[in-house]
Amino acid sequence: MKVLFIGGTGNISTPSSRLAVVKGMDLYLLNRGKAKVDIEGAHSIIGDIHKPETLSELKKHEWDVVVNWIAFTPEDIERDLELFQGKTKQYIFISSASCYQTPLTYPVITESTPLRNNLWDYSHNKILCEERLMKSYRETGFPITIVRPSHTYDTVTPLAIGGFDKYNVIDRILKGKEIIVHGDGTSLWTVTHADDFAKGFVGLLGLTTAIGHAFHITSDEVLSWNMIYKITAEALGKEANIVHIASDFICKIEPSFTGSLLADKAESVLFDNSKIKTFLPGFKATIPYSEGIKRTLKWLQEKPERQNIDKEKEAKIENILKAYKALG
Structure with missing residues (x-):
């Protein structure tokens, strides 16, 4: 073919x-x-x-x-x-x-x-x-x-604020810095x-x-965002220093996150994969996030040039944290 x-x-x-x-x-x-x-x-x-x-x-x-x-x-x-x-x-x-x-x-x-x-x-x-x-x-x-x-991830990290093709969240976890998890972290997601x-x-x-x-075509594994970040931190041998901030507030302070957050990741989503399994009876996702993220992190850490820390995104993360803390 x-x-x-x-x-x-x-x-x-x-x-x-x-x-x-x-x-x-x-x-x-x-x-x-x-x-x-x-x-x-x-x-x-x-x-x-x-x-x-x-x-x-x-x-x-x-x-x-x-x-x-x-x-x-x-x-x-x-x-x-x-x-x-x-x-x-x-x-x-x-x-x-x-x-x-x-x-x-x-x-x-x-x-x-x-x-x-x-x-x-x-x-x-x-x-x-x-x-x-x-x-x-x-x-x-x-x-x-x-x-x-x-x-879907392989050479990127499936994290909401400062992840994907950016190394910001991983770097912050490694350094023990605060990381933002939208909402209270209990909404459900699939990676x-x-x-x-x-x-x-x-x-x-x-x-x-x-x-x-x-x-x-997705995995059938369903995780809360808290679990996604916790598993990521554990794969790094660290604890996640999480600060929960409402999605609306995040996007009000930094509107550039509106698309990827409010339009995509802010609420629980569950995928029914019955159709792909009907057309392809042998299809089954078998890589849990706890295993897959270790592969991704290993790949990222093999070469320093893969660890892309975006200074502009880092400034936005700090700006959101500062604005949130100012609320008292």
């Missing part, structure tokens, strides 16, 4: 790329040639999907599956429809679970949960992308499958290791019955 990944060397996509090769797929990666990740066994096509003049090599091929890991706007989708109409048997769009109804009217999320998020442009644009693809599927039969990851995500995702490649469908 001949598969194209547009991207394919990021936090979520790298394990999927590696697993696709292991499964015997003829995998091609389209990127600008600047990635520091080498996927052994994959072919490379050098080009920038945003620059049509660099895609002459890409246009020579036809595909069984095309996956765009880096499409974020309806304009990206219009370009892909033009590029791949009649050129692929399946097109997979990487959307986001943050597209689901915000705020939720029911905490258990299935793929039929309404899509609505007007608090975060990232999520709203992903919804518009999905709508355009569904329109094309209905009108022309363009063979789409939509995948909605949720807080998924990218190796587990890959098991479900690669199973969808070339799956004819998945055409026209949307799937989320």
